[in-house]
Amino acid sequence: MTPTSPSMWNPRTRRGFRYLYVVDAVTLFALMVAITVVRFGLDWPTYPWNHYLIGFAVATLLHMVVYYFGGLYEFEQRLGHRPWLPRAMLLTFMAVGGDATVTLLTGRYLMPRANLVVLAVAGAVLISFNRWGARRVRLLRAGKPRVLLSGTPADIDSAEEHLADAEPDAVVAGRLDDPSLIIPEADRLGATELLLLSGQPLETIYPEPLGELEARDIGVFRRITPADTLLGLQRSRQIGGMPFVALREHALPVCRLRFKRLLDLAYLALLAPFALPITGAVAAYVRIVGGRGVLYRQERVGRGGVPFVLLKFRTMARDAELNGPVLAVSSDPRVVRGMDWLRRTRLDELPQLWNVLNGTMSLVGPRPERPQFVSRLEREIAGYGRRHDVPPGITGLAQTQGHYQTDPGYKLGHDLQYVVNWSPVLDWQIMAKSLVVMARRNAR
Template identity: 25%
Template sequence: MYNKKTYLALIILLDTLAIHAGFIMAFFIRFQNNLPEENLVAYQQTALWLSIVSIILFYFFELYSNWARKSYHQLIYSVTISVGLMMVFTMAVSFWYREFAFPRSVILLSGVLNLVLIGIIHTAVWYTQRLTFGKKKVLIVGQDVNDGLLIANKVLDHNKGWFTVKEFVPYYDQPKFLLSLTQAEVVILSPNIPKDEKVNIIHHTIQQNKEILLVPETYELFMLSAEAQQIDDMPVLSIKPSKLSTMQRTTKRMMDLCLSIMMLVLASPVMIALYVIIPLTSPGSAIFKQERIGLGGRRYQVLKFRSMVNNAEAYTGPVLATQGDSRITKIGHFIRTTRLDELPQLFNVIKGDMSLVGPRPEREHFIDQFKKAIPEYGYRLAVKPGITGLAQVMGKYSTTVEDKLRYDLMYIHNYSFVFDLKILFQTLLVVVQKQKSAGVQNAGSEKEQVLLGLLNISEQEVAAGKEY
């Protein structure tokens, strides 16, 4: 097995060579053999910084993470946006420091060439991991048919080519599980399986040298950041409270103020335009205010550009937006998809009610509902709510409350300044991916028929909520 650090170093080296190959090729295409000396000197003086900034951008966009079982489309998005930002950085340096000036034609040409070269390198990496992992046969183990249907839906929705669903088995049918296990390569366990049964299933799966994909319970997420310690000869895990230290809060607040003010200045033309256009296209105010719950349960007024008809919940009461929701206006579809409706929350960040990164704020009505079903939901209030967060980057608008909570807790227990920056950069990917902003989907789709066929489950069993 290859050494991961050596493999990563090789990819970084190839990326660095590709970056400079793109610039050198662009110079020769533009000037042939008549390269001006001042441009050559400018390139030599900025080469190191171009390398450093490029590698940092690639890191923030997860190009150096494990791409096994991730989408190729996601990879292309990451490469395109990171190379585009690198091009913007080069233009900015060229504009502000005239002695480092590059011709714009060279910057544009190098951007196109770098997109191709970096794309080829990381496509090769992706396909290498695809060949290494192959297409695995999945056995789903859950509580009942609805459990199996939910997980199968995730697997089918996942990036094509990594998995093929073979069967669903209820956790209590051990003879069938042991028989099906021999035909499977990967076992996915539902979080609804009783703990004792889960331990038994894991034991048999490990004995058969099969891979296990486990949906973690809340307490298991706390262990991700646990520190191994020892009391006398007894090993223990130290799990720290779900809150940020004074230094972390100070650093986060400084970043929030600096970046939100800068973003507010840059976004002001767009915000002014939306402030004028929204009332012209739909009766009512451009700004929508709503009470949300923040740090420690404190109430505050969140600001958004209105994307729905005025008084959208006057007759329905508090309800989540669904896919194809008739309450969303024409311009509302656009600003929700591009996340422009969230821009006024920069004022909430400056005021201190919110942070740029954190769990999304929710209404008290929904928090009370979620707490009844998921007692751990209140842990989200240990940090300030954010404009974006790990759940928004990794999930979708329609991602379940339970899975969003898992991401939020992973964020809280793994917080760092760099982690916040990575989430901010990756939010750009969310903006260009329309499926991320789709509302909660209603049941009864054609996909459900496919899932029922894959799992050999009748619609009557699902409707009745029967156990398999």
């Protein structure tokens, strides 16, 4: 096995990168103690020392949570890494704000107030230093990055010159002009990074062999062309003085997906006092108007392409799909009389709050489709499967911008825009607009 083989430094099997959890926690706790000792010596004011030590432990835990969900523990490729200090500074200031919030809510000072100012600055610097140290340790243990260059001979020659000048820690392991040979060449050469240099179509790398390369922790970067910059591309990385964008099989890292899940549970707790009585009232209406069979269960495709059972109030006749699945259309004749307003206002989706609670759905995300339609759309529309990177939602960007009859290709554009740009603020905007859309459709 070569010293740079991916299995030598795989965060899924080794703990080298995960030791940062312990290192950061010890660093933060020790920093809080050091700041207090420098300011007051061993005679700490107001409270006994054990009060402050408990406060330091709580503050350390809060900081670690913020760092985790902020992405500081996601595996990073060694080439084109972004500067740590700006990210660490932003997250540390957020965590310090959390420390202050705990004090306001509980009346318990986790540390002397002036310490927070020093902690915000010194903490960010030390957390960034820890990552610099981890990078150096990783270089010593795993060896230099081994780069496989793919493109035209002229582009490869130019890239080799740039790497030799600006990336002394990188080794050019090989050259490749046939994308179909990426996997065997990467294995043969023990490559840790792949640079796509000549504007190869994304279809040559996505979804495969990108997924297989990512599973082996081989970083994949595509050089940004002048035409790409005209589209407003902003998230670039500099490798050897050349602009690249990192390609990933999935748009959101695990930490952000978990953060989204926690937000969903928090929103459900806030919505429950209002949603439960409304759901009960709608269920009674459906029972009276439509008869037995209030709930309708249907198989849909969820995150990662895994099927799940979606719940909704039944608004169509029981034999609506006697001849097989049919996409819904505007003014669908299969809808039971008196139920159309439930579909217009999306109130028929209320039972999906249970899907959100059990984790098969999210409040906001791409609407889940049926397996029969997904298999066809994946064949017809390139990149359709990327919408399954996040859990499907009760509402989504495509629902606030379009209608039932909106072309699937246009819907996919909205869905992918949501997946790539997800943030809590974007979810708030979509939820607020969904309420406006529901009110407008109910007024018709």
